[in-house]
Ligand SMILES: Nc1ncnc2c1ncn2[C@@H]1O[C@H](COP(=O)(O)OP(=O)(O)OP(=O)(O)O)[C@@H](O)[C@H]1O
């Protein structure tokens with residue numbers, strides 16, 4: 001029995017592009033935008049449970065908009081988003097770490113209190129945090145390496161430390177889906193490495209994670225799936241299938257150069273085409 | 278000393294005023310915690326002025342001033358909330374035009390109304406703790422109790438939404454409804470305080486004790502509790518000042534609150550600077566996460 005149970009995930013790991021598990025996120029013919037201006041058009045997507053997806057696209061391509069639609073903050077104009085089979089509504093199943101936190105940094109809350117906020121929706125009205133909640137908060141702070149800062153006021157942290165606290169708050173929410181909008185942009189190399197180890201672990205635990213990033217080389221190495229987005233989906237699949245010269249050109253409408261060294265992939269701006277229109 | 282403190286409390290009407298002032302000091306500071314952190318002082322001021330017109334109309338029509346003030350202030354709060362949530366831009370100018378116009382209408386109505394009421398109505402402009410009758414005290418206790426109760430019940434949700442409305446909403450909290458609730462609580466607080474403190478000074482009563490607390494702590498709950506202490510202390514100090522110096526109660530209470538603020542700002546332990554207070558609750562996008 002034990003052998004059989006263990007054999008299943010191994011078999012799946014060999015074929016990551018097959019729809020193995022149930023769809024954690026299913027986007028069907030989604031169009032949305034702001035005011036009268038469409039941003040996303042006819043987005044179709046099927047993200048299997050437990051995938052680690054790198055979301056790539058130029059500035060203004062709609063990455064943050066896609067995240068907002070998945071959390072339920074942005075309403076679809078057409079089509080729909082299904083989260084674990086249910087229409088996407090704001091809730092604790094999906095944890096979202098926005099690209100820029102527009103909070104007042106002098107607000108009188110400590111790091112520990114901010115992370116505890118991730119527990120509030122699960123607690124529900126009229127319930128106060130209890131021992132398990134405090135343990136979850138401590139654990140989340142340890143996972144991002146911020147346990148020593150628990151009693152600091154939130155503004156008395158560096159930019160990268162703040163990002164890690166908001167990641168910890170998302171983890172404390174115990175989501176099945178984690179949406180991170182450029183979580184490692186202000187984080188040092190060591191911490192970046194730790195965060196990716198953490199994301200790998202979360203995926204093994206079945207948490208579906210989508211990470212928006214402008215670091216294409218990092219995405220090529222670290223993620224099991226890549227989603228190329230520019231107003232619509234230009235490619236979705238394992239990095240080796242999706243990170244092709246052709247698809248990158250289509251997504252970025254400029255000439256990025258793809259370098260493969262052994263089994264590593266690097267993406268650089270093609271100097272010959274730098275001034276190309 | 279004891280005699281000196283006890284003397285005014287021997288009179289029932291003074292004792293009533295004393296109790297009312299303390300209750301008002303506490304509610305104002307508790308609600309004021311959100312007002313200071315979210316930069317709602319201007320809206321609070323607008324609500325007080327609009328409530329005044331509600332009071333004038335209530336007097337002329339012959340029903341309880343509480344009903345007139347509550348209807349006017351709550352309607353205004355709902356309107357302001359709807360406008361600021363829809364546009365998302367700074368609505369100070371439109372609120373300013375709107376509330377001054379309504380306040381002006383109240384002033385005109387007041388002078389057109391029967392002359393004998395005018396004295397009474399003046400006490401709402403500048404606050405008179407001695408005009409608190411038995412019914413008024415009961416209304417203050419009930420409405421104040423409701424405000425404190427609601428804040429206690431939704432404490433963690435209001436905290437999350439005040440700190441980070443976007444993520445609070447994405448996590449499933451009814452962010453817009455909670456922000457609206459906050460404005461309604463603010464309007465009830467204004468109405469409850471207006472009789473003792475007056476339209477002109479009510480916003481100071483809401484903001485100053487909380488701001489004093491803000492200088493002393495990094496914790497939200499502590500700020501709220503300390504603010505309540507400063508609010509109650511200002512009410513007590515102002516009460517005696519008003520009694521022995523024979524000055525209007527609203528002015529006396531706010532003067533004490535301001536003195537407390539000045540003392541803490543100058544000789545306090547400097548957990549926070551005056552400058553942080555100046556920037557808190559202002560456009561949060563200026564404080565974006567550094568890339
Ligand atoms: N609140 C808004 N109101 C109006 N237009 C918006 C709003 N937010 C985004 N847009 C527009 O929608 C488009 C997509 O924006 P979005 O933030 O989703 O891009 P992005 O892919 O996240 O870009 P970046 O890489 O810069 O983060 C842009 O053209 C932008 O101007």
Ligand SMILES: [Mg+2]
Pocket residue numbers: 063064065099181
């Ligand atoms: Mg973005």
